[in-house]
Amino acid sequence: MEKIKRNERLAVMTQILTESPNRIFTLSHFCDLFSTAKSTVSEDVAILQDTLQRFHRGQLETVTGAAGGVRYRPIGMGESARPFIESICERLREPDRVLPGGYLYFSDLLSTPELVQGMGNLIAGQYYDARADFVLTMETKGIPAALMTAQALRVPLVIARRATKVYEGSAVNISYVSGRGAIETMSLSRRAVKEGQRALIVDDFTRGGGTARGMAALMQEFNVTVAGVCFVLSLEHPKNPPLPGTKSLMLLSDLQAGEPLSVRPADWIE
Amino acid sequence: MEKIKRNERLAVMTQILTESPNRIFTLSHFCDLFSTAKSTVSEDVAILQDTLQRFHRGQLETVTGAAGGVRYRPIGMGESARPFIESICERLREPDRVLPGGYLYFSDLLSTPELVQGMGNLIAGQYYDARADFVLTMETKGIPAALMTAQALRVPLVIARRATKVYEGSAVNISYVSGRGAIETMSLSRRAVKEGQRALIVDDFTRGGGTARGMAALMQEFNVTVAGVCFVLSLEHPKNPPLPGTKSLMLLSDLQAGEPLSVRPADWIE
Numbered sequence: 001m002e003k004i005k006r007n008e009r010l011a012v013m014t015q016i017l018t019e020s021p022n023r024i025f026t027l028s029h030f031c032d033l034f035s036t037a038k039s040t041v042s043e044d045v046a047i048l049q050d051t052l053q054r055f056h057r058g059q060l061e062t063v064t065g066a067a068g069g070v071r072y073r074p075i076g077m078g079e080s081a082r083p084f085i086e087s088i089c090e091r092l093r094e095p096d097r098v099l100p101g102g103y104l105y106f107s108d109l110l111s112t113p114e115l116v117q118g119m120g121n122l123i124a125g126q127y128y129d130a131r132a133d134f135v136l137t138m139e140t141k142g143i144p145a146a147l148m149t150a151q152a153l154r155v156p157l158v159i160a161r162r163a164t165k166v167y168e169g170s171a172v173n174i175s176y177v178s179g180r181g182a183i184e185t186m187s188l189s190r191r192a193v194k195e196g197q198r199a200l201i202v203d204d205f206t207r208g209g210g211t212a213r214g215m216a217a218l219m220q221e222f223n224v225t226v227a228g229v230c231f232v233l234s235l236e237h238p239k240n241p242p243l244p245g246t247k248s249l250m251l252l253s254d255l256q257a258g259e260p261l262s263v264r265p266a267d268w269i270e
Numbered sequence: 271m272e273k274i275k276r277n278e279r280l281a282v283m284t285q286i287l288t289e290s291p292n293r294i295f296t297l298s299h300f301c302d303l304f305s306t307a308k309s310t311v312s313e314d315v316a317i318l319q320d321t322l323q324r325f326h327r328g329q330l331e332t333v334t335g336a337a338g339g340v341r342y343r344p345i346g347m348g349e350s351a352r353p354f355i356e357s358i359c360e361r362l363r364e365p366d367r368v369l370p371g372g373y374l375y376f377s378d379l380l381s382t383p384e385l386v387q388g389m390g391n392l393i394a395g396q397y398y399d400a401r402a403d404f405v406l407t408m409e410t411k412g413i414p415a416a417l418m419t420a421q422a423l424r425v426p427l428v429i430a431r432r433a434t435k436v437y438e439g440s441a442v443n444i445s446y447v448s449g450r451g452a453i454e455t456m457s458l459s460r461r462a463v464k465e466g467q468r469a470l471i472v473d474d475f476t477r478g479g480g481t482a483r484g485m486a487a488l489m490q491e492f493n494v495t496v497a498g499v500c501f502v503l504s505l506e507h508p509k510n511p512p513l514p515g516t517k518s519l520m521l522l523s524d525l526q527a528g529e530p531l532s533v534r535p536a537d538w539i540e
Contacts, residue, residue, distance in 0.1 A: 007277040008321040014284040015327045020384065033325075051278040055303075057285045103437040107459065111429060113421035114290065139410045140429060141437075147414050151383035159381060159410060167373040167411075189377065 004034045009044050010051075017048075017060065017072040022128070022154035026069040045070050056080075073128060074121040074152055084118050085249055085265040092233075092250070093261045102255050110204055110232065111144050119249060120148025122269070123202060123230045126247060127153065130227040132200035134158045134193060136219070138186065138211055142204035145232050149202050158199070160215060161187045168192075172221050176214030179207030186214050188222070198227040206234045209242045216243055233263070274304045279314050280321075287318075287330065287342040292398070292424035296339040315340050326350075343398060344391040344422055354388050355519055355535040362503075362520075363531045372525050380474055380502065381414050389519060390418025392539070393472060393500045396517060397423065400497040402470035404428045404463060406489070408456060408481055412474035415502050419472050428469075430485060431457045438462075442491050446484030449477030456484050458492070468497040476504045479512045486513055503533070 013030060030041045049060045052072075056079035062070050078084075088109060097105045109115055123145070132153060137146035138160045150157040164171045168189035178184045193199070201215050216226050226243070234248040249269065253262040283300060300311045319330045322342075326349035332340050348354075358379060367375045379385055393415070402423060407416035408430045420427040434441045438459035448454045463469070471485050486496050496513070504518035519539065523532040 007280045007317060008324075010277045011280045011284045011318055011321045012325045012327060014281045015288050015322065018285050018288060047277060048281055051281045052285065054278075055282045057282060099437060099439050101436055105437065105439050105459075105461065107429070107438060108426065108462065111417070111420075111427040113417060113424070113427065116417070117421065140413070140431065143410070143413045144417050144427065147381070147383060147386070147417060150381075151387065154383070156378065157381040157383065157414065159377070161410065166371055167369060167375065168377060169369050169375050189375075191375065192378065 004036070006044065006047075009034050009036070009041075010048060013044060013048060014052075017070070018058065018074075020154070021058075021072055021074055021124075021152045024063050024067065024069040024071045029069070073125070075125045075128075077118075077121055081122055082265055082269050085122070085269050088115060088119075089250055089263045089265060092263050095260075097261060098255060098259070104205070104233075104252075104255060104261070106205065106233070107141055110141050113144075116144040116148045119145045119232055120150075121152050122249060123149045123247075124152030126230065126268075127200050127228050130200060131198055132227045133197035134199060136160065136193075136199045136201050136215055137203055138162075138215060142202060142232070145204060146202040149200070149230075153200070155200075158188070158192045160218060163187055172218065174214060174218050174221065176217060177210050178214075179210045184211075184214070186211075186218055188218055193219075193222050193224055195223040197222075198225045200227050201229040202231075204232045206231045206238070206242070206246075206248075208235075208238055208240045209246070210240075212243055212246065274306070276314065276317075279304050279306070279311075280318060283314060283318060284322075287340070288328065288344075290424070291342055291344055291394075291422045294333050294337065294339040294341045299339070343395070345395045345398075347388075347391055351392055352535055352539050355392070355539050358385060358389075359520055359533045359535060362533050365530075367531060368525060368529070374475070374522075374525060374531070376475065376503070377411055380411050383414075386414040386418045389415045389502055390420075391422050392519060393419045393517075394422030396500065396538075397470050397498050400470060401468055402497045403467040404469060406430065406463075406469045406471050406485055407473055408432075408485060412472060412502070415474060416472040419470070419500075423470070425470075428458070428462045430488060433457055442488065444484060444488050444491065446487060447480050448484075449480045454481075454484070456481075456488055458488055463489075463492050463494055465493040467492075468495045470497050471499040472501075474502045476501045476508070476512065476516075476518075478505075478508055478510045479516070480510075482513055482516065 027041045058074040134156045135146050135150040136158045147157050164187045170190045171187045173187045229243050229246040231248040233250045236251040236253040297311045328344040404426045405420040406428045417427050434457045440460045441457045443457045499513050499516040501518040503520045506521040506523040
């Protein structure tokens with residue numbers, strides 16, 4: 001095979017690493033791919049680390065030990081978390097989004113890939129040390145943002161359902177009180193999670209935290225620890241205290257039909 | 271600013287282009303970012319094109335004209351579409367996946383990010399010329415694969431619901447006959463799509479094509495053209511003919527409780 005130049009190696013390594021965030025690649029993986037010495041690949045990695053950091057295109061980390069290697073995490077992407085979230089707030093303030101009954105039309109933004117990818121990267125960035133085994137969400141609107149979070153963390157997504165589905169096999173069902181005070185059901189397949197695992201709860205919106213408390217209760221049934229809770233949007237002053245440690249990308253202070261939405265990025269967004 | 275070397279430029283360009291598949295970046299975008307002449311960026315693009323092609327890491331295409339530039343498409347990734355889909359078939363053949371009543375437990379694979387990302391890239395690769403304005407799916411299990419398809423095509427995802435939701439605003443509802451012969455409802459917010467658009471339908475599984483025909487009927491209500499239909503898994507010999515041009519990643523020839531699943535990659539998967 002023809003010798004592969006450094007700039008070719010760097011382009012291919014960047015593509016491979018950024019396509020599989022949080023996956024550890026051994027240096028040998030790249031030695032084999034490029035038929036190159038380990039010292040050369042080490043130099044490549046050092047260049048890549050500096051370059052990605054300099055241009056705010058995420059972090060490349062070297063992991064030592066037996067299972068060591070190099071992994072990419074989309075942290076600090078584009079140095080633009082706050083303007084990015086502010087641009088979503090801006091779109092939420094568009095007229096006609098507040099529906100009769102004090103509901104908010106938000107589905108379009110929650111299923112636009114580049115927006116949910118940014119949301120997922122930001123949420124994941126807060127939980128790399130939480131050692132979550134999976135991301136848990138409740139169907140339906142939060143699925144895209146939760147999936148992108150799971151992708152950035154390289155863990156599976158688990159979707160709780162509103163009712164038992166025959167194609168999910170035997171399931172555990174619980175009842176919970178929704179943010180609007182109604183009694184709702186939540187169902188999760190017995191095979192979806194394993195005892196002793198850790199769950200990161202991600203959902204689109206919380207009013208009173210009822211669904212999140214439902215998901216936490218569901219995890220208790222499976223003997224699963226809740227490693228974190230993060231919403232795309234939540235009320236700035238909820239009536240009930242949220243689960244401890246709950247985060248949110250955006251905070252909503254008021255929701256009145258006919259008035260512009262009062263929404264802002266959470267303080268932790270830099 | 272310190273001069274940026276070619277290998278640094280190539281790494282950053284690769285990250286930016288592959289993070290936003292199918293988005294056209296002007297050469298000026300990179301000239302500004304790197305404070306570099308257009309001729310230099312053109313050379314960078316040519317190197318990147320050759321390199322990604324040589325390592326089967328997707329296609330970099332130059333687009334001419336007023337809105338011209340360069341775009342990345344994850345086509346032909348890793349030269350491994352068939353082994354990748356075969357590995358999913360292998361997992362579908364695991365014991366205990368066939369549930370009572372002839373249902374298949376498939377939810378775990380359908381919400382594993384690296385699997386649905388590969389599925390989405392493969393599906394998108396078939397429809398870059400179909401000029402879809404959005405990807406349409408029906409809640410819930412198909413959402414992750416449909417989202418990844420939408421991301422690769424850089425179009426929004428639109429999710430049809432099983433019932434009208436207050437937070438979706440006014441909606442169009444239709445009734446349809448499911449693959450199992452039951453009458454079901456499908457609902458879509460009026461604001462989700464615009465007249466004259468083109469829809470790519472993506473869903474997880476079809477037995478008799480009932481849900482797909484429902485989605486096509488729903489699109490007719492909105493005066494939207496169906497630009498394509500693709501499933502993750504479908505019956506090899508369905509009782510009813512599928513919608514014209516329907517594709518599938520995998521074909522299921524039989525589903526009998528207690529017997530290993532007879533499933534294989536579709537013929538078009540290379």
